[in-house]
Amino acid sequence: MLRRGLLVAAVLLAPLGARGQDRPVRWQRAGDATEIPITVFHSSQSANLPTAETLLQGEWQFEISHRFVPAVSDGVDALWGLDGPVNMRLGLAYAFHDRAMVMLQRSNLDDNLDLNIKVRMFEAGRESTPVMVAVVAGAAWNGDPPQPFEGSPRAWQYYAQLTANVMLGERFALGVVPTLLRNPLPDAAEVENAFSVGVMGQVYLSQHVSVLGEWNISEERTGLEYNAGTFGVELETGGHFFKLLLSNSVRPNPAQFVAGTPFPFEAGEWRFGFNVTRLLAF
Amino acid sequence: MNQIPSGEPTLPAGGTQRRPQQLHGAQDGAAPERWECGYPELNPLDGIDLTNNKNWIDTGVPGPLFLASFLLVSSPMGAFGQEFHVDRDADNEVRFISQAPIEEVVGVTDRIDGYILLNGPRLEAGSALEGTQLYLEVDLASLDTGLGLRNRHMRDNYLEVKEFPYAVFDATIDRVEAAACGVFRVAAQGGLNIHGVERAREILCDVSERGEGYWVQCAFDVLLSDFDIDIPKMMFLKLANEVRLKLNFAVQPAP
Numbered sequence: 001m002l003r004r005g006l007l008v009a010a011v012l013l014a015p016l017g018a019r020g021q022d023r024p025v026r027w028q029r030a031g032d033a034t035e036i037p038i039t040v041f042h043s044s045q046s047a048n049l050p051t052a053e054t055l056l057q058g059e060w061q062f063e064i065s066h067r068f069v070p071a072v073s074d075g076v077d078a079l080w081g082l083d084g085p086v087n088m089r090l091g092l093a094y095a096f097h098d099r100a101m102v103m104l105q106r107s108n109l110d111d112n113l114d115l116n117i118k119v120r121m122f123e124a125g126r127e128s129t130p131v132m133v134a135v136v137a138g139a140a141w142n143g144d145p146p147q148p149f150e151g152s153p154r155a156w157q158y159y160a161q162l163t164a165n166v167m168l169g170e171r172f173a174l175g176v177v178p179t180l181l182r183n184p185l186p187d188a189a190e191v192e193n194a195f196s197v198g199v200m201g202q203v204y205l206s207q208h209v210s211v212l213g214e215w216n217i218s219e220e221r222t223g224l225e226y227n228a229g230t231f232g233v234e235l236e237t238g239g240h241f242f243k244l245l246l247s248n249s250v251r252p253n254p255a256q257f258v259a260g261t262p263f264p265f266e267a268g269e270w271r272f273g274f275n276v277t278r279l280l281a282f
Numbered sequence: 283m284n285q286i287p288s289g290e291p292t293l294p295a296g297g298t299q300r301r302p303q304q305l306h307g308a309q310d311g312a313a314p315e316r317w318e319c320g321y322p323e324l325n326p327l328d329g330i331d332l333t334n335n336k337n338w339i340d341t342g343v344p345g346p347l348f349l350a351s352f353l354l355v356s357s358p359m360g361a362f363g364q365e366f367h368v369d370r371d372a373d374n375e376v377r378f379i380s381q382a383p384i385e386e387v388v389g390v391t392d393r394i395d396g397y398i399l400l401n402g403p404r405l406e407a408g409s410a411l412e413g414t415q416l417y418l419e420v421d422l423a424s425l426d427t428g429l430g431l432r433n434r435h436m437r438d439n440y441l442e443v444k445e446f447p448y449a450v451f452d453a454t455i456d457r458v459e460a461a462a463c464g465v466f467r468v469a470a471q472g473g474l475n476i477h478g479v480e481r482a483r484e485i486l487c488d489v490s491e492r493g494e495g496y497w498v499q500c501a502f503d504v505l506l507s508d509f510d511i512d513i514p515k516m517m518f519l520k521l522a523n524e525v526r527l528k529l530n531f532a533v534q535p536a537p
Binding site: 025026027029030033034035036037039042055056059207236237238239279281 | 365367370387393395396397399415417419421422423424427428429430431432433434435436437438439443444447448536537
């Protein structure tokens with residue numbers, strides 16, 4: 001009797017159970033949702049040092065950057081440095097692959113024309129600690145280099161960089177950038193190889209505002225005795241980055257910046273600068 | 283029967299009020315269409331004398347109970363409804379368009395999936411609609427606005443796709459009307475879920491034959507504010523609150 005009752009109940013309840021399923025259909029989701037790309041630094045460069053971030057394939061990036069030569073401490077007479085003169089850089093980057101971009105940039109300091117390529121080699125830690133690594137290789141030609149005391153200037157400079165980035169927590173991006181530079185001083189008596197190590201950090205305060213800092217440790221040499229330090233604020237929109245900076249360096253292009261700066265990192269030597277980049281897709 | 287508007291499938295934005303459920307095909311004084319089409323709702327206990335042991339069959343189950351169970355499992359939704367799946371190899375496209383004073387922002391993806399469940403083998407004007415289903419989901423992380431930075435902002439700041447990876451429309455087909463050139467105008471009512479917020483919506487689609495399946499084109503507007511999607515002040519000049527969604531996709535009979 002009990003067996004019969006259970007069987008009756010089973011026959012009666014089975015169809016009700018079938019109807020009670022959320023989706024009594026054969027369809028099943030084909031796969032997981034698209035993976036969200038790993039991001040560490042939002043921009044493809046910090047103030048001066050490259051990050052491991054690259055543009056999306058087909059994107060262009062136009063940049064205009066200024067480094068005002070007078071120090072902020074010169075006060076109102078120099079409009080806190082804004083009267084100039086100014087070292088400026090114009091840059092145009094293009095991503096021919098989601099992992100690779102080329103950038104052409106010109107600085108009016110020594111008429112430095114620079115072409116480099118950045119390749120994002122590696123990223124990991126989507127669910128834990130995001131890390132990203134890229135390499136940069138570039139060549140710069142100085143159209144109007146300083147004249148040496150003896151001989152002719154060497155117009156060409158070459159450099160290679162590794163940039164390793166990590167996101168600590170949800171808001172703090174940290175990066176280290178070792179650089180090998182050939183011919184840091186075009187007017188020096190002999191050709192040198194220079195090695196420097198840059199460290200950069202950025203704290204993302206909100207969706208659009210962050211603060212950043214850089215410190216590039218370089219070998220001391222005549223005319224470029226000091227390490228370059230930079231700090232500032234970055235504002236980002238869906239297509240722009242605006243960086244407002246204070247720095248003891250006024251050397252805009254990579255082969256210029258990593259070689260060092262003639263100014264010590266003291267408040268009286270800080271100069272104002274800015275970077276503006278605009279992403280474009282045609 | 284309510285007349286479905288002609289022209290491009292479109293509805294006013296918002297639509298947080300769900301219309302009262304209607305009996306499909308009901309005219310003044312006429313029986314609802316679902317009765318005409320012979321799909322009465324079943325009550326498994328109607329007409330069954332549970333004390334009558336004479337009709338038990340070999341399994342020990344009373345005959346009327348077995349019959350009732352059989353009718354339940356072989357109801358139109360379970361046995362007669364044709365199921366169509368989104369053909370993921372077709373040229374599907376989901377497009378959102380945000381008209382703003384300075385710039386039009388467009389996002390595109392082909393990552394739409396889901397199914398349509400009909401009550402009969404094919405879609406027909408005025409066909410029975412009880413138990414039909416339209417389920418669609420869009421993989422939001424795949425939306426491409428043309429700029430990687432903007433994609434990341436959209437994913438992280440607005441849609442928060444890590445937490446809400448899909449936009450889902452789970453509905454029943456409410457009306458089917460024949461339009462010109464073999465196109466059906468279909469209205470579906472259900473819940474549109476974006477960013478973890480569900481709103482009742484009616485969505486209009488034009489459905490045309492495509493091989494053994496159909497080609498479906500839907501268009502409707504949504505208000506970002508309806509779905510608790512923030513629009514930061516810095517972006518006010520870039521994004522409008524009202525966004526038009528266009529869905530073009532193919533479905534084919536379920537394998």
